[in-house]
Amino acid sequence: MELISYSYEFQASLEKFLEITLSYTGYKFDPTGLHSDIRNIEKIYQSPGGNFWIMIENGAVIGSIALKILNKIDKIGEIKRYFVLPLYQGKGIGTLLMEHLLLNAQKNELNILRLDTMRKSTAARKIFEKYEFQEINKYNANEVAEIFMELKLKK
Structure with missing residues (x-):
């Protein structure tokens, strides 16, 4: 297994991965609508100072x-x-x-990390609780999300 920054050569594998993963949550992968950010990773995530990481095993995104x-x-x-x-x-x-991600956020000197999620994402929610994310009011226009959280990063 290897954790790497996204590059375009993994686009097809990433889309297949998201198709499978989202189907488990009851959603259909929609790369031209709700999930259009997946076809603009460099512009949306990597250019403004963020990043998009993928875990690879045997050439596939996991x-x-x-x-x-x-x-x-x-x-x-x-x-x-x-x-x-x-x-x-x-x-x-x-x-x-x-x-x-937390290490990268601290290197970028971020003060706050936010996220949105669904109630049925129990595995992810356990991790958010482990890292002491706190529930907050809705901060974005995501119609699918049910829970909004943030973590104040320690200096």
Whole structure:
């Protein structure tokens, strides 16, 4: 297994991964609508100072996590596209992805990390609770999300 920054050569594998992962949550992968950010990773995540990481095994994507910069002035970032294939859940990959993102957020001197999620994302929610994310009021226009959280990063 290898954790790397996204590059275009993994686009097809990433889309297949998201198709599978989202189907487990009851959603259909929609790369031209709800999930259109997946076809603009460099512009949305990597250019403004964030990043998009993928966990690779045997050339296939098995996990992902992204850091999107929401507000450069107030130093607020957002966790996006945090998924691990069901077959690989419970093996520490989610924690490894989160640790990597948190380290990167601190290097970028972010003050706050936010995220949105669904109630049925129990594995991810356990990790968010482990890292002491707190529920907050809705901060974005995501119609699918049910829970909104943030973590104040320690200096």
